[in-house]
Amino acid sequence: MNLDTLYQEVILDHYKNPLNKKLSPTFDAQVHHINPSCGDEITLNLTAVDGVITAITWDGVGCSISQASVSIASDLLVGKSFEQAEAISDDFVELMQSKGKKVGDEAVLEDAVALAGVSQYPARIKCALLGWMAIKDASIQAQTK
Amino acid sequence: MTFNPIEVRKDFPIFTRTIRDGKRLVYLDSGATAQKPQSVIDAEVDFYRLHNAAAHRGAHQLAEEATDLFEGARAKVAAFIGAAVDEVVFTKSATESLNLVAYAMGNAPVGNRFHLSTGDEIVVSQMEHHANLIPWQQLAARTGAVLRWFDVTPEGRLDLSQIPQLITDRTKVVALTHQSNVLGTINPLSEIVAAAHAVGAVVVLDACQSVPHMKVDVTELDIDFLAFSGHKTVGPTGVGVMWGRSALLEELPPFLTGGSMIADVSMTTATWAPAPAKFEAGVPNMAQAIGLGAAVDYLSAIGMDVIAQHEHALTQDLLAKLLDINEVAVVGPLNMGNRGGAISFTVAGIHPHDLGQFLDSQGIAVRTGHHCAWPLTRSLGVPATTRASLYLYNSVEDNDALIDGVKSAMRYFK
């Protein structure tokens, strides 16, 4: 196994220059998620208008995988309806659980396909999912608000 | 005979395998769990192959052999820590040992010296592993006692100046780690033990990171309870030790109840067997305890002082080499006084999880994260660190492999 399959250039770019890493002053839902096995933490704000996600902002500490993953998700899922976001998120979870057997549909997942290599490192899957689970949680809260 | 870690490694079959496409295994994670020598593996396997039966039960030869081997292991462990045989209780782990003491105290009725209530205090430290924090925190919550703690100084030592304010007439328990699994700090005990005993409190020592690495004698330390895990002591998983002074074990109520721990039973009442049986309900983890007996035999044959000296020299070497790298910050004492072989560090610009992954690609096993001491790492302002922990089978070439690995990671993640 080559480490470069895990640390794609795209991931390291997102890690060094994360998108939307500044909490918005207003939001429809705010969540705080922790990965208890490694100590990574994220606070995430989500705003939606008429069932469409209009902003995802976040702050947190974590490894390159967790930080890049939330950066990618916070970009990809904006402009999507809650249903679309959920479908994309399900695709991503499936990719992460594929044990290296899937490459991911770039038309759906865009930059997130760069995280495909994570699926070969079981200990890192939780890192990649931290932000996505936070978005899922925030989406549910925003919809029930 | 001079001590040579390369020779020692030959006793541990795992070092014949390779890691990540043919790389030499550089195992720097013994703080999490130690590798096992062949003699320990054999002891466990032989028990199952040749002697398996329920110890203390059954009127047959196998039961007799199983009992002899199990009790023999107890005697070995007792000798290893300077205890009386009946003071050694086998548990499944240090975590269970510490929970045993805490839950048993929680079962103590009014009038029992271990009974806790509002106004009583339990003292821990900020450098505790979750296993020696949460049982006390929760015992306090259940009984109304107050949890207090020693702070940790920026260089990773206990703040002993707090003794008079922390250990008072209200103190019932002082539960402390002997050696921090994160910082490597070895806590000086004599002053704390004296203060605790002066107010009638008991001292519970989490010796998970000391018993495997240096001579620990419960009588010399003058403590009251001690816990350690077999698997960190080159022994099997699934076995731990809870040692307690015999007079205290007599007064301490049981934690788990069931078979083999009773003196007499009716439908509505039961009385307890004397220790250690009182604290070992059910058919015990015989194969694992016997494996632990083989483990302490193995360590004793080399000599705990020899092992401690070897680790001391290695730690000094690794600390100096790490501190030579500008981007590295060591979290824990930088000088070798009262310091063991767990070295936590951060590398500027690289998250520990990424560093650990990179080192793994080089065949180097380290631990990353908060090391089950989250309140400590948070208080030190480092959410996560990378930890290298050294043991008898590590050598200077392992240190050098780590240093090379850290430098390569710095280039990789630049």
Ligand SMILES: Cc1ncc(COP(=O)(O)O)c(C=O)c1O
């Ligand atoms: C200082 C310390 N205390 C307690 C424990 C708990 O040991 P175990 O997980 O074997 O029960 C550990 C190991 O993880 C430790 O390092």
